[in-house]
Amino acid sequence: MAMAPERILGDELMPIYEKLTRGERLGFEDGMTLATTKNLTGVGWLANLERERRHGDRTFYVRNQHINYTNICNKFCKFCSFYAKKGGPEPYEMSLEQVRERLMRYIHTPITEVHMVGGINPRLPYSYYMDLIRTVKEVRPGVHVKAFTAVEIVEIARVGKTTVEGALRDLIEAGLDSLPGGGIEILSDRVHRELFGRKLNGEEWKEVARAAAKLGLRQYATMLYGHIETPEERVDHLIQLRELQDETGHFLTMTPLSFHPEGTELEQIDPPTADDDLRAIALSRLMLDNFDHIKSFWIMNTVPVTQAALWYGADDADGLVQEYEITYAEGDFGNRSQRLTYENMVAMIRSAGRVPVERDSLYHEIVRPEPKRVPLPLAT
Numbered sequence: 001m002a003m004a005p006e007r008i009l010g011d012e013l014m015p016i017y018e019k020l021t022r023g024e025r026l027g028f029e030d031g032m033t034l035a036t037t038k039n040l041t042g043v044g045w046l047a048n049l050e051r052e053r054r055h056g057d058r059t060f061y062v063r064n065q066h067i068n069y070t071n072i073c074n075k076f077c078k079f080c081s082f083y084a085k086k087g088g089p090e091p092y093e094m095s096l097e098q099v100r101e102r103l104m105r106y107i108h109t110p111i112t113e114v115h116m117v118g119g120i121n122p123r124l125p126y127s128y129y130m131d132l133i134r135t136v137k138e139v140r141p142g143v144h145v146k147a148f149t150a151v152e153i154v155e156i157a158r159v160g161k162t163t164v165e166g167a168l169r170d171l172i173e174a175g176l177d178s179l180p181g182g183g184i185e186i187l188s189d190r191v192h193r194e195l196f197g198r199k200l201n202g203e204e205w206k207e208v209a210r211a212a213a214k215l216g217l218r219q220y221a222t223m224l225y226g227h228i229e230t231p232e233e234r235v236d237h238l239i240q241l242r243e244l245q246d247e248t249g250h251f252l253t254m255t256p257l258s259f260h261p262e263g264t265e266l267e268q269i270d271p272p273t274a275d276d277d278l279r280a281i282a283l284s285r286l287m288l289d290n291f292d293h294i295k296s297f298w299i300m301n302t303v304p305v306t307q308a309a310l311w312y313g314a315d316d317a318d319g320l321v322q323e324y325e326i327t328y329a330e331g332d333f334g335n336r337s338q339r340l341t342y343e344n345m346v347a348m349i350r351s352a353g354r355v356p357v358e359r360d361s362l363y364h365e366i367v368r369p370e371p372k373r374v375p376l377p378l379a380t
């Protein structure tokens with residue numbers, strides 16, 4: 001017998017449930033209640049209603065490969081463990097040959113998306129970025145190239161002595177298919193000043209998004225949480241994204257990203273808990289009524305939390321990834337190889353009680369023969 005909503009939600013969350021049932025948009029105060037209430041179960045229950053209303057049990061994943069082409073960066077963001085620094089990662093810059101070799105490493109995996117981001121490396125010429133995309137398309141014809149956050153787009157335009165729109169046009173001509181999230185972390189002038197003041201600010205980030213939308217590029221959105229941001233700033237970030245989506249309609253998915261302090265200038269901060277991770281997913285699902293998809297990125301919040309997140313609003317579990325230089329594998333500072341096999345991914349979703357659906361980058365379903373069953377426990 002289903003439990004009455006009042007029992008789960010209590011007086012605090014019932015008004016939000018009523019708004020959702022009437023199809024009303026949630027406001028800032030609702031967001032603050034969801035972001036701060038002790039009743040996380042109730043928040044998850046509400047987010048799950050919205051998730052199941054849109055997608056039922058379906059849970060999307062993509063066969064992708066990440067390539068982080070350089071870790072040399074002149075932005076020195078305080079939350080970042082990726083860029084090369086003394087006592088940290090050694091600097092690298094991939095040649096086109098190395099990119100080709102990285103792609104060939106997984107050539108027998110039927111990958112449909114290549115996701116490329118890197119540091120802001122002023123030594124790279126304009127042509128490098130176009131050649132990067134052309135190399136991917138040459139080795140893997142037909143693959144979807146999702147590449148370059150807004151901060152990279154601004155840098156590419158700078159070295160090319162052109163406008164953001166001009167750079168985007170050239171990248172599209174070379175084969176760019178969409179823009180990833182990232183580049184802004186949290187739309188807050190305070191956090192921008194304190195953590196990533198050398199990077200573009202919120203308004204500049206929005207201008208890149210508008211230019212991408214104008215040229216017909218789809219884009220993904222993110223929110224890096226669990227550092228110095230306040231609950232108010234999280235809710236405000238989501239509302240700003242929602243307003244931008246009202247204007248452009250070009251965002252496909254929202255991915256909350258769990259902050260990893262190890263190796264950053266914020267090492268003293270406790271990392272987000274599973275409670276924080278699940279709440280960020282649920283809050284995103286409930287506030288972003290004009291986003292079709294909410295993704296739980298297992299690399300950042302672990303496989304077990306992603307399994308729970310599929311009941312807290314997430315309908316997407318990202319992909320196989322292969323190698324990811326931005327954060328370290330848990331408990332292994334120095335190991336940047338993080339991957340799930342196709343069988344692991346399907347088993348992760350099934351054992352969470354959901355139905356796996358392979359998708360392409362634009363959420364078209366891909367039907368393939370059933371994978372063989374694999375036993376748990378899963379790799380993390």
Ligand code: SF4
Nearest residue numbers: 073075076077080119
């Ligand atoms: S987050 Fe990006 S821009 Fe900032 S330091 Fe790291 S690589 Fe550079």
